[in-house]
Amino acid sequence: xxxSIGRPDAFNSIIKTVLFYFLMNxxxxxxxxxxxxLSTKSKSIGDAAYDSTWYxxxxxxxxxxxxxxxxxxxxxTITVGKIMNLSLxxxxxxxxxxxxxxxxxxxxx
Numbered sequence: 001x002x003x004s005i006g007r008p009d010a011f012n013s014i015i016k017t018v019l020f021y022f023l024m025n026x027x028x029x030x031x032x033x034x035x036x037x038l039s040t041k042s043k044s045i046g047d048a049a050y051d052s053t054w055y056x057x058x059x060x061x062x063x064x065x066x067x068x069x070x071x072x073x074x075x076x077t078i079t080v081g082k083i084m085n086l087s088l089x090x091x092x093x094x095x096x097x098x099x100x101x102x103x104x105x106x107x108x109x
Contacts, residue, residue: 021098028094035078035086046072 004013046069054065077085084090 032086032091036088039075039077042076
């Protein structure tokens with residue numbers, strides 16, 4: 001996008017680049033939203049099990065619910081190469097980083 005400024009076909013090139021940028025960000029948003037949703041639902045399973053009357057059940061059922069609560073403390077997440085968890089916070093970091101990178105390219109041009 002930066003290199004197409006000043007060329008005769010700049011408008012078409014910028015439109016293609018902006019469309020590509022929008023589609024890539026949409027894909028990243030979908031993955032990050034799914035990761036956030038999975039993490040939230042995983043946490044809510046443990047909260048629902050804890051809010052139940054597990055202490056009034058017989059010992060076998062109570063033990064199963066306690067194991068469920070213990071298991072839910074390690075939330076399920078979607079990761080990127082086992083480096084970072086995908087969440088809406090990470091999506092905002094991705095957008096901030098790409099905007100600052102574009103700003104640096106425009107300043108250098």
